Amino acid sequence: MKRAGCYIRVSTDDQAEFSPPSQLREMRDYAKKNNMRILDSHIYIDEGISGRSSDRPAFQRMIAAAKSPQKPFDVLLLYKFSRFARNREDSVVYKSILRNKCGIEVISIKEPIDSENKMSIIMEAFIEAMDEYYSLNLSEDVRRTMTEKALKGQYQSSPPFGYVMTKSGLVPHDEESAIVKEIYSRYINGESCLSIANWLNLSGVRTKRGSKFEKRAVEYILNNPVYCGRIKWKTSGNIVRNGQDNGESIDVEGEHVPIINKEMWDKAKSISDESKMYRRRISADDARTSDWLSGMVKCSACGANIVKSGDYWRCGRYVRGKCAVSQHISDKVLKQSIINSMKRDLSFVGDINFRRQSYGEHKTIKALLNKNAAKLERARQAYLNGVDCLDDYKSAVKSLEKEKQELLKELKKENSHSRPVIKALPDILLSKEISGASKAQIMHSVIESMVLNKAKKTLEIYYK
Secondary structure, eight states: OEEEEEEEEEOTTOOGGGSHHHHHHHHHHHHHHTTEEEEEEEEEEEESOOTTOSOOHHHHHHHHHHHSTTOOOSEEEESOHHHHOSSHHHHHHHHHIIIIISOOEEEETTSOOOTTSTHHHHHHHHHHHHHHHHHHHHHHHHHHHHHHHHHTTOOOSSOOTTEEEETTEEEEOHHHHHHHHHHHHHHHTTOOHHHHHHHHHHTTOOOTTSOOOOHHHHHHHHHOGGGGTEEEEEOSSOOEETTEEOTTEEEEEOSSOOSSOHHHHHHHHHHHHHHHHHHHHHHHHHHHHTOTTTTTEEETTTOOBEEEETTEEEEHHHHTTOOSOOOOEEHHHHHHHHHHHHHHHTTTOOOEEEEOSOHHHHHHHHHHHHHHHHHHHHHHHHHHTTSSOHHHHHHHHHHHHHHHHHHHHHHHHHHTOEEEEESSHHHHHHOSSSOHHHHHHHHHHHEEEEEEETTTTEEEEEEO
């Protein structure tokens, strides 16, 4: 008697006939008639998951079990081949693993194919192609339906803060809608998004997901046209209706009641657009100067990077509303403090050596070594989880170790060229002849990190 495993999948679109109990019931009937014994420990079920991807928990557990040396079952039963995959590439790859590598027969109980007949190859390929066609066609139908609803002004996503979804559509939430009005009022009257986020958090207001408000959550509310009664919907295709080509997105009057009037929305949008232009200009200026201090200084309160905005530095998490301490300090004061501290710390230092290779080459090799380590960890996890057998794991480790040694050899070659360049680190930071990128390279090669505590007026420097 053959041992049988079962794989069952049902997506959110499937009818009652594809429910897990109905699929399993028919599989048990098939097994009984064909002298098979279904193993209860090898019934794998994925619910509410599309077959377009192989990244399914139960599916991957089933493949891992099949690849194990014990080979727990001889046959894998499916209700239909479409339950296995709706992607021809995944279907071919994983069926090949089961049949050729593991010696496990894959059977669709509703699409019986005589494996001894050469025509079975064509028949199964035809079924796989039809399954993929059905999936793609269904996606197009769903997208078309959603686009039509959007054109009618109907909201289709999860309700944003300030609204609840009812059978008739979006309806303003009494308490939340009042908060939305207050957010717009404060912003128009000069408050920043960060300040508004802090006010919301101190007031105990939470997002739809129960999280604290960040700066970007406030920005989203201020830039979402749904609050002034508009519906924006993005579509990947051009939808033509009444001779009109709507292009990549739809922007129409919604059926729901607006929380914000058009005048208030336009004022907030104008302020937001000006703010974005200013931030882009500052960001471009920062990128051009390539500041040597970027990524070096940490906030003593939360450990996040102190980031530059214009001529000042602040805690990066404070900017997003996640830290209560701003650490606000001018660029000039911070850098002078660092240089003064280094002069005291490095007064005993003679020559300081640093690598001659280009920063880009050094960074590339380091990045490749990090990727190599990540690949090795993934291979280890695949073996521990039973996805790969011991031979596969050994082969992967051997290949990755060889790659690692070659990279280390290159890195050693680059590091072998060094020369004395300065008598003290502050000299190079004060020099106008050295680029910001070079200064950053030297800083990262000598300093581990720096911690700023503005309240205590301290700056701790940790050297490597």
